Amino acid sequence: MQKEIEGWDQVENLCAIEDWITLSSYIASLSSQESSLIFSRLKPETQRSVLTHLDPENAAQLMELLDESVAVDALEELTPKEAASILYEVESDEQADLITELDPEDAEAILAEMPKDDADSLRKLSAYPFDCAGGLMRSEFLAYSDQTTVGGIVSDFLANREAYSGYHVQYIYVTDELGKLAGVLRIRDLLLSPHEESISKIMIENPVSIGAETTLKDLAVFFAAHRLFALPVTSQDGKLVGVLRRADVEEALGDEAQEAFLKSQGIIGGEEIRSMPTLTRSGRRLSWLSVNILLNIASASVIAFYQDVLAAAIALAVFLPIISDMSGCSGNQAVAVSIRELTLGLVRPFEIWRVLIKEMAVGLINGLVLGILISTVAFLWKGDLMLGLVVGTALGVNTVVAVLIGGTIPLILKRFEFDPALASGPILTTLTDMLGFFMALTLAANFLL
Amino acid sequence: MQKEIEGWDQVENLCAIEDWITLSSYIASLSSQESSLIFSRLKPETQRSVLTHLDPENAAQLMELLDESVAVDALEELTPKEAASILYEVESDEQADLITELDPEDAEAILAEMPKDDADSLRKLSAYPFDCAGGLMRSEFLAYSDQTTVGGIVSDFLANREAYSGYHVQYIYVTDELGKLAGVLRIRDLLLSPHEESISKIMIENPVSIGAETTLKDLAVFFAAHRLFALPVTSQDGKLVGVLRRADVEEALGDEAQEAFLKSQGIIGGEEIRSMPTLTRSGRRLSWLSVNILLNIASASVIAFYQDVLAAAIALAVFLPIISDMSGCSGNQAVAVSIRELTLGLVRPFEIWRVLIKEMAVGLINGLVLGILISTVAFLWKGDLMLGLVVGTALGVNTVVAVLIGGTIPLILKRFEFDPALASGPILTTLTDMLGFFMALTLAANFLL
Numbered sequence: 001m002q003k004e005i006e007g008w009d010q011v012e013n014l015c016a017i018e019d020w021i022t023l024s025s026y027i028a029s030l031s032s033q034e035s036s037l038i039f040s041r042l043k044p045e046t047q048r049s050v051l052t053h054l055d056p057e058n059a060a061q062l063m064e065l066l067d068e069s070v071a072v073d074a075l076e077e078l079t080p081k082e083a084a085s086i087l088y089e090v091e092s093d094e095q096a097d098l099i100t101e102l103d104p105e106d107a108e109a110i111l112a113e114m115p116k117d118d119a120d121s122l123r124k125l126s127a128y129p130f131d132c133a134g135g136l137m138r139s140e141f142l143a144y145s146d147q148t149t150v151g152g153i154v155s156d157f158l159a160n161r162e163a164y165s166g167y168h169v170q171y172i173y174v175t176d177e178l179g180k181l182a183g184v185l186r187i188r189d190l191l192l193s194p195h196e197e198s199i200s201k202i203m204i205e206n207p208v209s210i211g212a213e214t215t216l217k218d219l220a221v222f223f224a225a226h227r228l229f230a231l232p233v234t235s236q237d238g239k240l241v242g243v244l245r246r247a248d249v250e251e252a253l254g255d256e257a258q259e260a261f262l263k264s265q266g267i268i269g270g271e272e273i274r275s276m277p278t279l280t281r282s283g284r285r286l287s288w289l290s291v292n293i294l295l296n297i298a299s300a301s302v303i304a305f306y307q308d309v310l311a312a313a314i315a316l317a318v319f320l321p322i323i324s325d326m327s328g329c330s331g332n333q334a335v336a337v338s339i340r341e342l343t344l345g346l347v348r349p350f351e352i353w354r355v356l357i358k359e360m361a362v363g364l365i366n367g368l369v370l371g372i373l374i375s376t377v378a379f380l381w382k383g384d385l386m387l388g389l390v391v392g393t394a395l396g397v398n399t400v401v402a403v404l405i406g407g408t409i410p411l412i413l414k415r416f417e418f419d420p421a422l423a424s425g426p427i428l429t430t431l432t433d434m435l436g437f438f439m440a441l442t443l444a445a446n447f448l449l
Numbered sequence: 450m451q452k453e454i455e456g457w458d459q460v461e462n463l464c465a466i467e468d469w470i471t472l473s474s475y476i477a478s479l480s481s482q483e484s485s486l487i488f489s490r491l492k493p494e495t496q497r498s499v500l501t502h503l504d505p506e507n508a509a510q511l512m513e514l515l516d517e518s519v520a521v522d523a524l525e526e527l528t529p530k531e532a533a534s535i536l537y538e539v540e541s542d543e544q545a546d547l548i549t550e551l552d553p554e555d556a557e558a559i560l561a562e563m564p565k566d567d568a569d570s571l572r573k574l575s576a577y578p579f580d581c582a583g584g585l586m587r588s589e590f591l592a593y594s595d596q597t598t599v600g601g602i603v604s605d606f607l608a609n610r611e612a613y614s615g616y617h618v619q620y621i622y623v624t625d626e627l628g629k630l631a632g633v634l635r636i637r638d639l640l641l642s643p644h645e646e647s648i649s650k651i652m653i654e655n656p657v658s659i660g661a662e663t664t665l666k667d668l669a670v671f672f673a674a675h676r677l678f679a680l681p682v683t684s685q686d687g688k689l690v691g692v693l694r695r696a697d698v699e700e701a702l703g704d705e706a707q708e709a710f711l712k713s714q715g716i717i718g719g720e721e722i723r724s725m726p727t728l729t730r731s732g733r734r735l736s737w738l739s740v741n742i743l744l745n746i747a748s749a750s751v752i753a754f755y756q757d758v759l760a761a762a763i764a765l766a767v768f769l770p771i772i773s774d775m776s777g778c779s780g781n782q783a784v785a786v787s788i789r790e791l792t793l794g795l796v797r798p799f800e801i802w803r804v805l806i807k808e809m810a811v812g813l814i815n816g817l818v819l820g821i822l823i824s825t826v827a828f829l830w831k832g833d834l835m836l837g838l839v840v841g842t843a844l845g846v847n848t849v850v851a852v853l854i855g856g857t858i859p860l861i862l863k864r865f866e867f868d869p870a871l872a873s874g875p876i877l878t879t880l881t882d883m884l885g886f887f888m889a890l891t892l893a894a895n896f897l898l
Contacts, residue, residue, distance in 0.1 A: 032674030033794040040795060065673055067793060091676070154640050161641075170619050170678070187636045191603050192610075224514055225481030227540070229619070229678075229696075247678075247696040254703030258789060261710040265785035266778055272786050273795055274807040282814040285782050292778055293819060296771045297826055304767045304830070311763040318753045321882065322745045324770045325777075329715055329741055333734050336714035337721050340707060344516060345482040346489060346722055358723040365731040370742060377746055381753070433770065 007038040015049040024054060027062070036065040039074075040275045048077040051086060060089030063098070067273060072101045080106070084113035093138040093248060096125035100135075125242070133219060134212035136252055137233045137242030143173040144199060146182050151195030170229050173240055174203045180238040181209055209234050212241055216256065219249045221345060260339065263421040266292070270421075292426050299324075299433035306441035313448040315382050316440060319391045322374065323440055327398045327432040330366060331406030334359050335424045338410040342420065349415040355407040363403035371396025386447050394440035402432045456487040464495045469502040476503065476511070485514040488523075489724045497526040500535060509538030512547075516722060521550045529555070533562035542587040542697060545574035549584075574691070582668060583661035585701055586682045586691030592622040593648060595631050600644030619678050622689055623652045629687040630658055658683050661690055665705065668698045670794065709788065712870040715741070719870075741875050748773075748882035755890035762897040764831050765889060768840045771823065772889055776847045776881040779815060780855030783808050784873045787859040791869065798864040804856040812852035820845025835896050843889035851881045 007030065014023040027035060027050070039047065039062060051059045051074060063071045063086060075083045075098060087095055087110060099107045099122060107126075111119040121139055128134025142164070144153060153172065157164065172190075174183040183203030193202050209232040210222065222231075223246050233242040259270025266288040272281055303310065303320065310317060338355060341347040347355060375392030379385055406428050410420035456479065463472040476484060476499070488496065488511060500508045500523060512520045512535060524532045524547060536544055536559060548556045548571060556575075560568040570588055577583025591613065593602060602621065606613065621639075623632040632652030642651050658681045659671065671680075672695050682691040708719025715737040721730055752759065752769065759766060787804060790796040796804065824841030828834055855877050859869035 033670045158641055192607055221482045247699050250696050250699030254706050257703050257706035262785045265781045267782055267785055278810040282811045286815050293775055296774050300767045300771050307763055310766050314756055314760040317759050317766050318749045321770050321773045322749050325745050326742055332714045333716055336711045336716055361727040362731045366735050
């Protein structure tokens with residue numbers, strides 16, 4: 001039992017007595033992990049108070065620490081004006097993510113409160129799907145016309161020292177008169193050139209760039225192959241529209257892996273945190289569970305069909321759940337390996353045949369071992385050799401089938417553009433349960449009765 | 450059926466006829482995804498031929514594209530001298546990862562073939578665990594003594610243009626006479642200062658840095674809180690030992706999420722690709738399955754204990770696997786949410802009580818809905834109201850218990866430093882199966898017979 005006063009109680013109290021000065025300094029004293037944990041557990045109206053009483057820059061920094069769903073809920077508690085002043089201070093790629101997640105009406109209301117130019121560029125950014133170059137890039141970058149000299153850039157730096165301090169400048173981009181990407185400069189190359197030199201002389205021409213529509217998967221492959229920190233992103237007409245950093249791509253891939261994990265365990269959408277309302281959490285989980293229970297009933301109907309056989313060979317009842325569970329486990333191992341290989345690009349969605357061969361080898365060994373194991377247990381336990389053989393055969397054969405189905409389902413789902421993480425498990429277990437029950441019970445009907 | 454000749458056949462053929470020139474240009478023509486796919490499917494001796502007949506720089510680039518396990522296996526096929534010449538061209542953080550994964554004897558033999566300085570620094574790098582700042586950092590960085598002038602750096606750049614071209618230079622580090630980190634310079638600040646200025650005048654003093662022992666989890670929190678591209682890493686005595694980039698931390702987090710997904714589905718170690726030997730794959734999967742089948746037998750023994758009850762109320766046999774599977778599903782949803790919240794730092798390992806309250810709410814709703822659903826199905830199907838009530842009560846109560854156990858097990862395992870991803874599932878399903886079977890059968894004994 002925790003007796004001490006936790007941070008969220010502290011914050012609730014400070015907000016209740018409206019001691020905004022202590023509140024600000026208390027929040028400033030928290031580590032980033034603490035502040036995100038504490039904020040996510042505040043009541044909505046307290047979240048509102050905190051955000052409006054911090055200065056917008058600190059509030060923005062807090063927003064960036066939060067899980068996206070928490071940040072979006074908190075923004076929706078604010079007036080559009082308050083939300084706009086905070087959002088304005090957030091980094092551009094994160095801004096776009098939040099705008100996309102907001103209710104479209106709320107988003108428009110907030111954008112209307114921002115300076116027109118910023119709002120327009122944010123509208124453009126948030127129009128891209130979140131998992132492509134356009135959705136991951138940021139719009140803070142430095143670009144100069146190819147007519148600029150080295151000295152021109154240096155004086156621009158001097159004039160805008162403050163404004164550029166938040167930019168992660170590794171490369172400087174050079175554009176032609178149409179705004180198209182013409183070259184790239186590394187800052188250090190500027191150091192080595194006289195001030196009167198035109199940057200078009202020292203830039204790297206025809207630089208590597210990627211289209212704003214490039215998907216996350218292609219981006220992952222691209223960054224794996226190139227030792228680049230950041231890439232310029234161009235629109236279809238070749239105009240420079242943003243900069244994509246390696247770190248942003250890696251982060252998106254990590255988020256995707258996290259989501260795949262949650263989806264595979266039946267969390268639709270790949271997201272749930274326990275500060276969400278109970279009904280939201282329960283509803284999302286139930287929508288997956290209720291499909292699953294119907295599938296379960298379908299597979300259990302095989303048992304109902306052979307009920308008399310089971311009644312006559314009741315010792316078998318002990319082994320039906322084992323066959324069901326173990327086949328599911330074997331199949332899910334194959335599912336997980338296929339999903340990983342698809343992610344890494346080590347298998348292509350049409351290579352069903354290859355997966356079948358590779359899984360067949362593992363399935364035969366594991367089916368044999370598990371089959372013998374369960375046969376022995378059944379024989380020793382019940383003293384019935386034939387029971388052991390029936391159970392062992394059913395589990396052994398079903399293990400082979402389970403790894404074959406488990407290995408190939410993700411490829412098939414992928415080919416038809418379904419999400420393998422969410423759907424593979426239920427499909428797999430339904431099929432293997434049906435087959436497992438069917439085999440055990442028909443074998444029993446023939447050899448045990 | 451694929452009729453065309455696939456890339457790996459092509460490569461096998463070119464190696465067989467020893468046409469190294471065509472081989473090099475063929476491999477150069479491949480996209481990075483193709484080359485990693487193709488390479489991983491070559492026979493070990495062909496992998497060897499490819500690596501030794503590419504020039505070391507290209508071979509190194511290929512190595513960086515490969516999954517680590519494939520790269521390590523390929524390196525072990527080479528002589529230490531061949532391996533050293535390729536490894537020498539790989540980026541330092543990747544070098545260290547490969548060295549760590551190699552058999553220690555092989556690693557030492559390869560290091561002995563490298564220039565002594567490089568070997569020593571690589572030994573130091575690979576001595577750090579892979580999931581801390583020391584293991585993730587790279588040793589290519591630029592550091593100058595605080596006595597250097599701006600002009601001194603510019604001429605060093607000029608002299609080493611080629612050598613530094615592979616460095617991702619965003620920051621320049623400044624060290625004092627003891628090699629301790631004294632400050633950080635952004636390259637653009639050099640642009641704005643006269644050549645005779647001492648860098649100690651323009652550097653940012655007391656820069657943020659992290660210790661080489663900092664764990665991945667703390668690094669994630671740190672980078673979430675700071676808008677930094679890269680951080681200097683210091684040893685315990687304050688000496689600058691490397692640079693850690695945000696992208697490397699994000700990548701490590703993504704890998705960890707991938708591994709957690711595989712572990713949760715019963716792939717021990719979180720890694721399997723289908724080009725590994727069948728016996729390795731089968732053995733790893735079996736080691737998890739065989740623990741699981743023992744747990745399954747333990748829970749099924751509850752059914753054996755009540756075998757007479759089941760024989761007398763045989764209609765119940767249809768519902769036992771449903772109760773088992775559905776409780777497992779509900780519990781695994783809670784497991785997944787807990788693992789995600791632990792990763793994000795949204796729950797702390799000792800907060801069992803909080804998780805119990807949050808899961809209780811969801812469990813009561815979902816248990817009620819699923820219980821009523823299965824009761825109705827059982828009643829309509831078998832026309833037996835009491836059977837419906839028994840089955841519904843067992844599933845409903847077991848759903849509540851499953852989410853409570855599922856939510857808390859990851860926290861408990863984490864507290865005792867076990868891996869929640871690997872162990873939560875089997876523990877959960879064993880407990881819920883036992884309880885589910887027990888409830889259904891004792892209720893049946895009291896109300897159905």
